[in-house]
Amino acid sequence: MYTKTIALAVGAGLLLAGAAQAQDFQPKTAGTLMLNTRATVVAPDAGDPITTLAGAATGLKAEVSDDVMPTIGLTYFFTDNVAVEVIAGTTKHTIRAKGGATDVKVQETWVLPPVVSLQYHFMPDQKVSPYVGAGLNYMLFYSEKDYNGFGLKVDDGFGYALQAGVDVALQGKLSANLDVKKVFFETDATDRFNGVKSKVNLDPWVVSAGLGYKF
Template sequence: MIIRTTTTAFAAALAIAGAAQAQDFQPKEKGGIVLNVRVTDVAPQGSDPITTLAGASTGLRAKANYDVMPTIGLTYFFTDNLAVEAIAGTTQHTIRAKGGATNVNVKDTWVLPPVVSLQYHLAPKAKVSPYVGAGVNYMLFYGGDDKNGFDLKIDDGFGLALQAGVDIATHERWSVNLDVKKIFFETDAVDRTNRIKTKVTLNPWVASAGVGYRF
């Protein structure tokens, strides 16, 4: 899903950028602000064993599904090359218990995972301008419903994020943005009603494509 979405978006971005080669554009520069509106695919990667509260194995593992939602990012440039970005959005995920013939929904939950990253832009004056970044995120679990007799409580917490992306200038203040992040996040979940617990290792790949406007 991530590869297909990103490849399609990248092809479209190159087509737009190619058509815009003869047009003027505003380069990245110190004091600039960029607003990116993106479509984002959040794909958790972890699969953790579910145990009893005493630590005995249940033979089951916890797994969260992916979700695709809109997100926004706001970037401020301290210098032509150095910038900070704050990213906000919310996604909904289903946590399942899987093992052998068992595959049941445990909980639907919303996650608010804001990310703040420090970025280095390698070619701020170019039409095709790549960047890399690193930062922190906070996973806030809210809303949703427990399923099939479960009563799962998931702890909020901080994680780390790595980022790589590219801005492709189109015309004047507009650009196409492609962005990929790897977020490293692990938390604990406990169901005291059924006396079970699990780690929840999300470690999602976060792939985005969208448009940007430079103020």
């Protein structure tokens, strides 16, 4: 939550600066390609129960840490209002088993969570142009490092995402961007050594602020 607040504050500052300074700007139009470079917070909303392979309760829950990383996004406008966006970036997360007095580090893993979304942009010819979107996500876990005798395997898979954001023109082809996505993703995490598993609903918030450039 703390990191998400920082990201939102930075984004709000960029948007206010854009609203105050924008003069001559390029609107969004059909055929426009926009490149966004952003600082992004990925904050999983985990906390699912850990059970034995037979389904018995262990009293523990799987918790997943937040991370902040740079990301890039490419948006192509089919019409003035309708566009498709692809975002890419990778984040590192720590998985812990928590419950009562127990707080054990289980694994560190990198995640590549690309999202492809179809967007609708309101007021594309205005300095302040909000948008909404919906799309698909794929979670790929790699470079895992286990701790404390665990051998965790987290399954890759597909999810879906909802999106809302706003572009504020700065000058010419440059704009400020604030973007929020809610990704819905459920997976299985199985410990190969200790015989426990968890159905993990990661469902991360993906909060971004940065700059865009139109081609």
